[in-house]
Amino acid sequence: MSLLFFGKDPDTDEDHCPSAWVDEKTADLVLQGWKGDDITRAECLKFGSIPGTEEVIRIPARMVPQIRKACDAAERAASGAGSPELR
Template sequence: MSLLFFGKDPETDEDHCPTVWVDDENDDLVLQGWKIDGATENKCLQVGPISDTEAVIRVPARMVPQIRKACDAAERSAELR
């Protein structure tokens, strides 16, 4: 597996940054974000359970441009497969 890097949160330090990648084998987005708080988790659980193999993370809105670029790249790559 190889991850294509698209960006880190430009407003956090280099050690604790939400980050976005695309897995070049299957075009999945891979996101690093902040752990959610209990209140946010409770709101998410109203929709359904969060399995042990899943995580809900928070990614700042200021990263939308990087996420959009990653989504566009993943979509283009998937169309070529």
């Protein structure tokens, strides 16, 4: 697997911060975030279960620019326009 890195949360330390990548082979988004607290999980459970293989995560709004770039790259790759990369 090869992940293309798009950025970390600019307001957290380098060791513990939400991050965004795109899998270059599948064009899947890969996101690291803070685990949702009990209140967040309870709210999400109103819409369906959270299987053991999934997790509710929080990504800070200040990461929208990195996630937008990752989404654009993933969309290009999924449409056959080439591998995701910063352009």
